[in-house]
Amino acid sequence: MRWLILYTRSRQVPASAVAVLAVALAAWVCNQGGGQGATDLGTTALVLTAMVAAGSVGLDGRDAVLERTAAIRWMPRRAAHVLLIGAVTGAALLAAQAMGAELAPVEVVVRDGVGLAGLAALGAVLCGAPFAWTLPTGWLAFTVLVPPMSGTAGEVASWMIFPADTAPSTGTALALLVTGTAWYGAAGPRR
Numbered sequence: 001m002r003w004l005i006l007y008t009r010s011r012q013v014p015a016s017a018v019a020v021l022a023v024a025l026a027a028w029v030c031n032q033g034g035g036q037g038a039t040d041l042g043t044t045a046l047v048l049t050a051m052v053a054a055g056s057v058g059l060d061g062r063d064a065v066l067e068r069t070a071a072i073r074w075m076p077r078r079a080a081h082v083l084l085i086g087a088v089t090g091a092a093l094l095a096a097q098a099m100g101a102e103l104a105p106v107e108v109v110v111r112d113g114v115g116l117a118g119l120a121a122l123g124a125v126l127c128g129a130p131f132a133w134t135l136p137t138g139w140l141a142f143t144v145l146v147p148p149m150s151g152t153a154g155e156v157a158s159w160m161i162f163p164a165d166t167a168p169s170t171g172t173a174l175a176l177l178v179t180g181t182a183w184y185g186a187a188g189p190r191r
Helices: 002-010 013-030 041-058 064-069 074-098 106-127 134-145 151-157 167-187
Strands: none
Touching (some): 002 013, 013 041, 013 074, 041 106, 041 134, 074 106, 106 134, 106 167, 151 167
């Protein structure tokens, strides 16, 4: 059990958890009966992206040499870390919704949470852990700022703001989760 405490400290989990809770609290305060209800998928994507960005801070430890010499299997720990980021961010937003915030259906929150967590893991592999937030934030910016395309390409490119029953959007989120988790689990963050 001691390794879990050391792991959470080295990955800045307490600070990330506080940031995720602060974003959830802000989402709750700003969306009290706003009248938009389940149609406000853009705000949901923004809130989840902010939460995942806060969680992605801990995708790398503070001492790369120490981690390379550690005699433990990193792959399952890394994969669990990515999955926990997706689960915790989704749970925090769902808790805010249970307390009265009106944002999006549960299916959209789960889909976007896991897809963004996988995207953050890809960001850690491609850009390094300090910049893991760039891929989720960049994709959100693209989704919000670029006029939506039509057809399947639009549903894939703007997967965060489509309803949960859209198969290409759900497939994109799952592909990002699987690819990001597998690649980050096997390779770790870029040094």
